[in-house]
Amino acid sequence: MPKDESIRSVLIIGSGPIIIGQACEFDYSGTQASRSLREEGIEVTLINSNPATIMTDPLTADNVYLLPLTAESIEEILQKHQIDAVLPTMGGQTALNLAIECEEMGLWKKYNTKLIGVDIHGIELAEDRDKFRALMQELGIGTSPSKIANSFLEGKEIAQELGFPLVIRASFTLGGSGASFVYSKEDFDQKLKSGLEASPVHEVLVEKAVVGWKEFELELLRDKDDNIVIICTVENFDPMGIHTGDSITVAPAMTLSDTAYQRMRNEAKRMMRALGNFAGGCNVQFAINPETEEIIAIEINPRVSRSSALASKATGYPIAKIAAKLAIGYTLDELKNQITKTTSAYFEPALDYVIVKIPRWNFEKFPGCDETLGLQMKSVGEVMAIGRTFQEALQKACQSLENNKIGLGCDGKDSRDVDEVLHGLKFASWDRLFRIREGHQTRSAFV
């Protein structure tokens, strides 16, 4: 099926300022999407409040608006231009939230604009943790036991019911802000309070912590005819408990058996279908219990994400570019494979190399801050390395970190202090990879 000819003009919503937890990955996706749509002769209008982006370059879009990301700005644009459709999946959670706000105000309807690449109902299902959990239950997909609290008292009751350790997650927030681990009663009150405050709707999810489980991500694309491909699997080097954005990640998944992977693949497809009828990119996160191999779903993001940018670079499959074309009605099998140019975009890349991404922190510029890694993303950048083995990629990535260590174990400054190493292993920080190495080196000291 060719593209939807009724769409002649599209509005792309950007992701706003670069903050910790949301970097330039959405600039990358927005720019790709814009180019992809213009290739099809579509007039692209772009709104972003951040001028320091490639996407707001006049060459990227036909009309660029450097305006605050608010419903008022959207209305201003809608008044000036005849916008046929709005694509909110390229600007992260910020853009999705704004699209929901405008939907609730009836803006899209008023100006006869349709949302493409997403289903509003689907965003709600994915973002509202209570609804997400109910949906997973309906699909028979496991999640970690949890309950929603809208007040301090409710939160305390849930904690009593579930027992520690717990995770408190604030609803509708970015990069895990307002989320934290609670190991004991003593610090529960304070963390519950800050979680409720961080949420724009004064809502938190109190969840049983699945610390130590292996964490995996799948990047999917789906077209309007329900054809689905999995572009890439990503394995987190760090187990559950450390935010994906702060995790060292590896693609393809290194220690995932085919039986476990196919279960995840099937569940991811079912989850994506349950989010409604939309075409575009999607990211699903799973955790697997290393002992029982029980799989639980962590979350689903019906949009291109931080991981899709990594998956694109890792595989060469331009996820945002193809996702934009799917949003205007193309199907995967009729689009061209961007690498071979002769075969179709309906394929799953097979890698004969390994990608390692290591985040980069700037704790030295924030004296006094808590340097332990957890549920809130703290990294400010990342390095990505490609190698023919995991070892090669990991070493290359370490050498690119610019942290004066010249790589992993290359500076001859490994610590032999058992207490120091043990502390570093227990409280993961930027140096945990180096601590793990030192742990191996001084293994005899522990026995």
Place this chain on the structure above:
Amino acid sequence: MNKIKNSAILILEDGAIFHGYQAGKKGTTTGELCFNTGMTGYQEVFTDPSYFGQVLLMTNDHIGNYGITKAEVESDAVTISGLVCRDFSEEYSRIKATQNVQEYFEENNIVGIQGVDTRAIVRYIRDKGAMNCIISSESDNIDELKAKLALVPNMNGLELSSKVTTTKIFDYNGDDSSRIRVAVLDLGIKKNILRNLASRGCSLRVFPSNTSFEEMQTWGPDGYFISNGPGDPAALTKDIETVKQIVEKNIPLFGICLGHQVLALASGISTHKMHNGHRGLNHPVKNIITGQCEITSQNHGFEVNRNDIEKSSIVEITHVNLNDGTIEGIKRKDKMAFSVQYHPESSPGPHDSRYLFDQFIELIERSRIEIV
């Protein structure tokens, strides 16, 4: 880790030599060199009977990262003749696993080579076509190894099913007359096909390759399944004749991989060896009846001839490969028989194509109603 490894050597039919290190048992092995691009499921691949007689090159970098788990085999033996890989990992990360790949290979007498540039080898055989090879981790006498390699028969015209088929008839999932009875012609079947049919309520009786139609018919099956397997389909003259008879009687029939090629041959469609086969878990296939696409698990070195089908009045194309347009599925217009070139039981591989088993069951149920 950091162990001093024995050197090993890989020689191709045309004389190309690659140096690496020993993987698995110390020894020498020969076979047709083919490559698989799957990123998971090495254990299922090693035990897939369709790989009999082949030396397998895995393009995925690490083999053995999640060890070996006894329950995840596709047949009772390791069927590949040898392994070529980049990194053979003895260390693994999976609590359920019972041993590492090195121990497993030693136990099953499998010789392999690691530390070679797998990408360069794949490019080489992609250009020159599939060819025989020899791996040795015990001898570095190139002339001697080349002489041994020259004795390895070409896959073209080679009948191998008899080497991997069951030796005696057996029942799978009981023999219950209230259930659907499916006779399975085993040309080298994967266990997961049996599991898939059994889980849909079938009673199965598995017959060895070369069993006659009359013998299978005495059991009174409601449908026939023709399995996957190794080698050149055209060499299976007896089985092709049997399939002809089944189709003639219009009994529901479903074929996978080698079984697909046999159905084609029984319907007057020729088969031929491909330049490089399809082996991997990411082959895109379009079902041209429904318009839906599926990512499939594949393992074949022969294909059915498109020209013959286009000329045929009794066979139609149901599935095509989106990468190279080759035929992935056919059905008889006049009879209740269909088949696919890929592996819907997909172990390893995506489960997108499991609907084909349901389609087979529906076909059988429909035929039962028609008879009543």
